[in-house]
Amino acid sequence: MKLLVVGSGGREHAIIRKLKENPSVTEIFVLPGNGGMRKDAACVNIGAKDIDKITDFAVKNGIDYAVVAPDDPLVLGAVDALEAAGIPCFGPVKRAAIIEGSKVFSKELMKKYGIPTAKYETFSDIKSALEYIETAPIPTVIKADGLALGKGVIIAQTKDEAREAVISMMRDKKFGESGSRIVIEEFLTGPEVSVLSFTDGKTVVPMVSSMDHKRALDGDRGLNTGGMGTVAPNPYYTADIAKRCMEEIFLPTVRAMAKENRTFKGCLYFGLMLTSDGPKVIEYNCRFGDPETQVVLPLLKTDLLTVMKAVTEERLADINVEFYGGHAACVIMASKGYPASYEKGYEIKIPEKTEPYVYVAGAKFADGKLFTDGGRVLGVTAKGNTLKEALDLAYERVGTVRFENAFYRRDIGARALAAGNGED
Ligand code: AMP
Ligand code: GLY
Secondary structure, three states: OOEEEEEEEHHHHHHHHHOOOOOOOEEEEEEOOOOOHOOOOOOOOOOOOHHHEEEHHHHHHHOEOOOOOOOHHHHHHHHHHHHHOOOOEEEHHHHHHHHHHHHHHHHHOOOOOOOOOOOOEEEOHHHHHHHHHHOOOEEEEEOOOOHHHOOEEEEEOOHHHHHHHHHHHHHHOOOOHOOEEEEEEEEEOOOOEEEEEEEOOOEEEEEOOEEOOOOOOOOOOEEEEEOEEEEEEOOOOOHHHHHHHHHHHHHHHHHHEEEEEEEEEEEEEEEEEEEEOOOEEEEEOOOOOOOOHHHHHHHHHOOOOHHHHHHHHHHHOOOOOOOOOOOOEEEEEEEOOOOOOOOOOEOOOOOOOHHEEEEEEEEEEEEEEEOOOOEEEEEEEEEEEOHHHHHHHHHHHHHEEOOOOEEHHHHHHHHHHHHHHHOO
């Protein structure tokens, strides 16, 4: 089988490695991929948003199955285009990807179907948004409606900050058209849990839970990033909470989407907050999370391609999806300065014995060498029987990877370890 994967980050690398485990896979093309993936897939210089070229490539190269991983092409309709060209795909169609593409849509869906989430108001004119701020409780959360590279969420600690956020989104168009409409919502507190799930629009199979570390610096300080590390499973996500989430959130969401004639097939990501009032949805993503995927997929026991095809063919209920019982950890090695400005072009050295555990995100291959080429450069992973074992091994492997200006958090999993020991 010839496969095509759209995307270029660590998440895509993890997906490709897992797909390769299936013996029927003969070739994997990644569009555009990055130089760090060259041993696992053939990188093709076509951008992830270039839907016409992606479809054209897939048809000309006789692709048997495609996986569209990032949010942008999904929201733009890449799956619709590939399917129209006769290529079976993993990922939601455009009508369903709106669950991530529009926060206004997702909030209205949750309200209509009684799915627990933060209370909110939506605004499309700046005057009413600013008026509302005057009466809103502080802190308050301001979100741009559309995709904003994970940066369209501002938690305002004062009314001034809230006003500034509204003005930057609605008047100054800091996130472009994404901020033409905004959501202002209640600030929630509690541990956060990421739950990725497979769904074919009828059945939902949650994957092992995970915990992201979004802030740039140790102790959850510094700027918000795309994610500096992950651990799985998430110790806060107990069996009781999982049951409650299935009944109150996962199944109701999938059923609501089907009822709205927006059947969701693919990976539906639930960003949850475990509040004192029960689990609530912070956000939906229409795709695998990054770097959650780098800890979740290594724990998947069942063949990934088999599960993906069952999703596409709407027979997820017929297969058994199993995970290993252990733990996994991923530490992101970034370029110093990320997520603000940083330098790139430094040579990366990864010892052969570490390589199978490294998922490369921002690198390019030139003159027989690998060079840094992005903010998040790579993720170093490990599995273990305990979280501590997984973390120790991941950090040991981090110590073997070398590039100038490398930066990583030293406390990935620290909070999870404490919680697992009943200390939090
Ligand atoms: P998002 O891009 O929607 O994942 O939001 C980024 C981060 O902002 C989340 O991971 C949360 O930590 C935080 N956040 C978003 N919405 C809320 C909320 N209503 N209350 C508290 N924190 C929030
Ligand atoms: N790690 C969060 C995300 O993928 O959106």
